[in-house]
Amino acid sequence: MKEKIQNDVSKYRTGKGLTQEELASEVEVSRQTIIALEKGNYTPSILLALKIAGYFKVPVEKLFKISYE
Amino acid sequence: MKEKIQNDVSKYRTGKGLTQEELASEVEVSRQTIIALEKGNYTPSILLALKIAGYFKVPVEKLFKISYE
DNA sequence: TGACAATGTAAAGTTGTCTTTACTTATGGA
DNA sequence: TCCATAAGTAAAGACAACTTTACATTGTCA
Numbered sequence: 001m002k003e004k005i006q007n008d009v010s011k012y013r014t015g016k017g018l019t020q021e022e023l024a025s026e027v028e029v030s031r032q033t034i035i036a037l038e039k040g041n042y043t044p045s046i047l048l049a050l051k052i053a054g055y056f057k058v059p060v061e062k063l064f065k066i067s068y069e
Numbered sequence: 070m071k072e073k074i075q076n077d078v079s080k081y082r083t084g085k086g087l088t089q090e091e092l093a094s095e096v097e098v099s100r101q102t103i104i105a106l107e108k109g110n111y112t113p114s115i116l117l118a119l120k121i122a123g124y125f126k127v128p129v130e131k132l133f134k135i136s137y138e
Numbered sequence: 139t140g141a142c143a144a145t146g147t148a149a150a151g152t153t154g155t156c157t158t159t160a161c162t163t164a165t166g167g168a
Numbered sequence: 169t170c171c172a173t174a175a176g177t178a179a180a181g182a183c184a185a186c187t188t189t190a191c192a193t194t195g196t197c198a
Contacts, residue, residue: 005116019144031145044114045114048185054135060115060128089175111156114156
């Protein structure tokens, strides 16, 4: 019953042919943040989530999901 | 060009006739978190945003918006 | 082979999310 | 008037988001 956030950022990023560094600079965070994010190592802020979803033009809910494990 | 998060949680909460405490317990955070959130004092995590949006059955984008100021 | 681009790992530091506790204030009903 | 409920303020602390720097790994191409 511990919730975590699962995301498909990596899928959308590679689908657009972007590097992690390019995406990082597009949404104004460090490359480390993108790496850790794609690895599912942490729960981003809604600000970052909205920026990334906005960049890929998909609803936040499509990129980020609550996973119960 | 500094981004902040603006939200309509208070509007949706009162629209449903809920108290801050009830909403807090629904989404499993403290009452303080709801108070601070409604006052726009901070940027919540995507986990909390998804929980609140899910509870009100609205898209995250409708509840939380990036505001430039 | 050597160099470069992309990704990953590690670690330490800063900031800020969220908690807990406790006190204050306003409103309304018995 | 008194009590209960709802909302607000304050402050200290835990821990997690995000930064910066630096080095390692892999694949590709001249």
